[in-house]
Amino acid sequence: MVIHGIATFKQWLEQKHFTKIVVIGDANGFAHCLPHVHQVGIIEGLWLEVGVGEKHKELETCSWLWQQLMEKEVDRSALIINLGGGVVTDLGGFVASTYKRGVSFVNVPTTLLGMVDAAIGHKTGINFGEAKNQVGTMSAPLAVVIDPIFLASLPNMELLSGLGELIKYGLIADAPLFHALGSIEMGKDQTVIARCIDIKMAITKEDPNEKGVRRMLNYGHSVGHALEAHAYHLGQPIPHGVAVAWGMVAEAHLSEKLAGFADTDLVWNKINHLFPIPEILYQADLARAIGSYLTQDKKNSSGLIQSALLYKIGQGKIGFNIEKEDFSSSVSWLQQRLLA
Numbered sequence: 001m002v003i004h005g006i007a008t009f010k011q012w013l014e015q016k017h018f019t020k021i022v023v024i025g026d027a028n029g030f031a032h033c034l035p036h037v038h039q040v041g042i043i044e045g046l047w048l049e050v051g052v053g054e055k056h057k058e059l060e061t062c063s064w065l066w067q068q069l070m071e072k073e074v075d076r077s078a079l080i081i082n083l084g085g086g087v088v089t090d091l092g093g094f095v096a097s098t099y100k101r102g103v104s105f106v107n108v109p110t111t112l113l114g115m116v117d118a119a120i121g122h123k124t125g126i127n128f129g130e131a132k133n134q135v136g137t138m139s140a141p142l143a144v145v146i147d148p149i150f151l152a153s154l155p156n157m158e159l160l161s162g163l164g165e166l167i168k169y170g171l172i173a174d175a176p177l178f179h180a181l182g183s184i185e186m187g188k189d190q191t192v193i194a195r196c197i198d199i200k201m202a203i204t205k206e207d208p209n210e211k212g213v214r215r216m217l218n219y220g221h222s223v224g225h226a227l228e229a230h231a232y233h234l235g236q237p238i239p240h241g242v243a244v245a246w247g248m249v250a251e252a253h254l255s256e257k258l259a260g261f262a263d264t265d266l267v268w269n270k271i272n273h274l275f276p277i278p279e280i281l282y283q284a285d286l287a288r289a290i291g292s293y294l295t296q297d298k299k300n301s302s303g304l305i306q307s308a309l310l311y312k313i314g315q316g317k318i319g320f321n322i323e324k325e326d327f328s329s330s331v332s333w334l335q336q337r338l339l340a
């Protein structure tokens with residue numbers, strides 16, 4: 001269930017009877033978003049602040065949160081509100097869905113990526129060891145609260161990160177949306193955000209367990225995740241959606257080779273116009289490095305990576321089993337194009 005606006009969320013909360021309200025957030029979320037939350041006078045409860053960033057989406061933070069919930073005698077009839085970006089909604093959703101075998105939670109995404117992707121679709125999780133999102137649950141929040149007011153304080157690079165996902169929705173499901181997206185500012189547009197949420201919700205409703213059409217949402221993510229992981233390990237992290245944006249260009253080239261896609265130039269032009277070029281895209285042995293990350297890809301089965309490609313702008317296609325070498329060569333192609 002999507003609730004539009006924190007004022008409406010307040011009315012929704014007033015009709016419920018939770019024993020306690022717990023709010024999980026990070027320092028940025030609390031600093032920038034709490035004033036908006038307080039303005040509508042929603043919440044009195046227990047506030048739990050976790051560290052900022054991906055490195056805190058891990059077991060130690062969960063242990064601390066579970067400990068806090070136990071010490072404060074939070075019971076199964078409480079509500080956990082995850083107020084923050086994808087790190088907070090993934091982590092808080094995981095903690096909520098496992099504490100006492102599951103307490104109710106609501107996601108209040110405060111980043112664009114959170115609004116159009118991370119906070120919806122029922123995936124919760126944490127990183128484990130070197131691998132991202134290895135431990136988690138499929139658990140539905142009671143509601144997701146969308147309010148673009150939170151985006152006012154979001155740094156441009158984080159807006160761009162969300163924009164990468166918006167462009168993906170256009171590419172796989174809505175050609176007019178793809179063509180319309182021409183500036184970072186459009187990422188704050190309520191109609192655009194609502195349209196992307198509709199696309200993700202329709203796809204996840206049709207295929208909640210990611211056995212079929214939901215795989216379309218992974219377009220651009222095989223190369224994107226590998227780029228993101230590689231950059232992270234080199235100590236030059238790039239935002240998720242920026243890695244996905246360049247991943248989508250490489251996979252557009254692959255779509256041309258394997259699915260008859262004819263508009264690689266349109267994808268290239270859009271991404272090149274809107275996104276910065278991460279330094280690692282110029283690294284000499286990048287294609288080989290990306291290949292080795294793809295071996296660990298969750299979609300890898302018997303050496304082949306189950307992927308979605310583009311048939312045309314606005315129409316993705318699932319069901320491709322692709323050799324990791326094909327992905328590596330699409331990365332080499334991308335590098336040559338950048339240097340041309």
Ligand SMILES: NC(=O)c1ccc[n+]([C@@H]2O[C@H](COP(=O)([O-])OP(=O)(O)OC[C@H]3O[C@@H](n4cnc5c(N)ncnc54)[C@H](O)[C@@H]3O)[C@@H](O)[C@H]2O)c1
Pocket residue numbers: 026027028029032033052053054057084085086087088090110111112113114117118119120121122123124132133150151152153154155158161240
């Ligand atoms: N569950 C899913 O289906 C799913 C899908 C996509 C991504 N994810 C996960 O989402 C995470 C990335 O999410 P993200 O990009 O939102 O990152 P994030 O949660 O780290 O937020 C990005 C930065 O913005 C700050 N921030 C948050 N809201 C703010 C605001 N309103 N104003 C100012 N600063 C603010 C955060 O403190 C952080 O520094 C990754 O862990 C990824 O694995 C999950």
